Amino acid sequence: PVTNMRSFGTHEQPEGTWSDDSSLTFCLAESLCKGFDLSDLAQRFQQWNYQAYWTPHDEVFDIGMSTAQAIDKLRKGEQPILAGGRGESSNGNGSLMRILPLAFYIQNLPIEERFERVKKVSSLTHGHFRSIFACFIYTEVAILLIRGRNPQSAYTEMQGIVANFLVGRFFHAKEIGLFDRVLHGNISEEAES
DSSP: OOOOOOSSSOOOTTOOOHHHHHHHHHHHHHTTTTOOOOHHHHHHHHHHHHHHHTTTSOOOOOOOOHHHHHHHHHHHHHHHHHHHHOOGGGSSHHHHHOHHHHHHHHTTSSHHHHHHHHHHHHHHHSSHHHHHHHHHHHHHHHHHTTTTHHHHHHHHHHHHHHHHHHHTTOOOOHHHHHHHHOOOOOOOGGGOO
């Protein structure tokens, strides 16, 4: 196991360097300090990519393909909600890696509004339902942790909350089925890979 910071790995960066995902997380957190504004967030993502905003060493040394394509669309004037790829091949963990600050902002909203906000923020770079729904599950667990639940309680409570949210919604059954282990199992019992 990794027990301390490492240096000069895949991208030849010194220890303590944060990633593209962290930079975009900082952009989201900073944007939310001013309110929920997708245009502001889209502008910050562009500043990061094209001007090395929120980078550790004034350079962007890594960016996922889906994120790069979405930010290029934003630069060309695409609406933020439409910038992220919607195809199955556009899935990735980019929006999941940066979504956590949103949990603090949406924690007191009704669940329908929480889902819509998660959908909008994810869709800046990852607009496929699978990416959006993964972000939704993650923020629901985070909100329960913010409210003081221990990790196991937060996880099992999330399962019930999401199950109730899905009642009467017509999301594609195949997509929801991909989350079966998370929503109906116990991921703490899954083998590490």
